[in-house]
Amino acid sequence: MAGVTFSRVRKEFAGFLAVEGLDLTIEEGEFVSLLGPSGCGKTTTLRMLAGLEFPTSGEIRIGDRLVNDVPPGQRDIAMVFQSYALYPHMTVGRNMEYPLKKRGLPKAERKAKVAKAADMLQLTELLDRKPSQLSGGQQQRVALGRALVRDPQVFLLDEPLSNLDAKLRGYMRAELVELHARLGRTMVYVTHDQLEAMTMSNRIAIMLAGDLQQFAPPQEVYRRPANRFVASFIGTPSMNLIDGQLSRSDAGWHFTSPGLTLPVPALRDSAKAGDACLGVRPEHVHLGHGDLQAKVQLVEQTGHENIVVLDVAGGNRLTGRTPSSQVPQMSEAINYRIDSDQVHVFGPGDTGARLNADG
């Protein structure tokens, strides 16, 4: 088994910087998601690890082995493509057998491995079908099976669930987590869906414009986002972010924005008075009581809870949550309270760093 190390890895495409000085160490057996908006360099990173793209500079290691110049077939990795990339003229069985054949395994051993993987993924019935005769979910499992038969050191998955419908996606998420637990192999999973990253990963690497923003376990990313971008990207409904001013008095730090003045928790020494951004998760906006007041702008009933958008004075919006039994009326004036122990303070700018002292 082996982990993966990226050291100062850069990738330029004809002058366009796709990945910028990436340092990332993935432990042996870890499930790591590369998460970020479209075009941030996730696929490029994964393809460099696969050997399908060469880094402009920097080093990539699988285990202790420097793989920069190792061709994809010799890296002991397997990849599941977003489009599945199944060989259309081969049956499911032959698709899964192909990597074993190219490695010169004897026929009996190949058959045994394919049968085992097919059994694990419930593909046994489908072994004689062609990919075109399968549903999207089944094709997805075949692609997974083709990766599985080889028992590689590292599994690479590029948005493998994005072509499935929502229900199947939820099911496959659980399947993949179980598979990871059973195989104990290192898995690198590319996704733009924060829910997938949050529910499946041991750690999440969040990227923006080729730059690693934070690399931490899901709960850490959720509770202590490294910067404003991470905060906005993780969580649905997303974190309330309000621009305003930070000021210091004897009583401690305060945040002010039109219609809102709030004490904030202890900040780092590097925090400076001036422009800042306040971040509050919707679950920390408590509705129905408190000494702040706002108008209800919108109520979305999702079934088990309600998402309520408040119109705070000065043009600011706040999203809060209420239990399904508590349905505020539209345009109603409502009292609310912000859990000031739970707020985040970020420096100015889209990727302003988190200033809370607990980070």
Next chain:
Amino acid sequence: MSRSPQALLERRYARLGLLLIAPTIVVFCAVIVYPLLAAIYLSLFQLYTPTLEGSFVGISNYRDLLARGEFWISLRNTLVWTVGTLSLQIVLGIGMALMLHQAVWFRSLARSLILFPYFVSTVVAVLVWRWLFNDLYGILNHMLIGSGVVDMPVDYLGSMPNAMISMILVGAWKYFPFVVIAVLARLQTIPDALYEAARIDGAGPIARFFDVTLPQLRDVLVVIILLRAIWDFKEFDLIFLLTGGGPVISTQTLPLLVYKEAFALNQMGMAAAYAVVMMAIMLVFMIVYIRQTREKEAS
């Protein structure tokens, strides 16, 4: 009898439909069905070409034809020519298409250049080739003798098997661009991810060609081979102009034989019989082709 307005309307629509396809049917009958039937009809007569006068002989033309050595020699020549030039066209065509597919920067220029032999008129092309092949002043012999490969001029068109080989080569040169263009178009639609998956699965360049490229080309190759087989089988001008069927009848194919019977020997009835036999052979290719395209449409 229904006289409801709806039935009337339907009948009127049906009549409109007939009216719309009528021109096609008329043209089809005039240029395909009539000549076809006329050929079959003529093949039952012994006819003198200039006057088209003669007598009904029934199937005796066919009996004669099958008994003649010249028919079987010409049929064999036709098959050798078709199989030879077609195989070369396919191999050259796929090879060139793969090369053009790799090289991005001169692809569009090369793609137009490669079409040159296909577009140039056969007469011009053959004249140029005859000049190149000429045993006295041809550049090929000049170069071969100059470089010491041979010490006597090679007779490319006047001896066997040289004449057949030259003919097959010129045919391949003239028609391989068709294969290049069709294959190249298909190559460009093969998803890159398939090649990438194969690389990760440990397939080298040759394995990738046989396991990814070739299976993807299968459908288009079947169509190309069938179409080209039909066209090569009935090729006339290139062969007629290059060797005229010679030496003697060593490169005489069936279309040349038909021409000879009809216009040199003035045996129009016999020529028609040859033509009908040729058509019967080509019908086999046609049926396979129609089957194949229909299958593709169904899937």
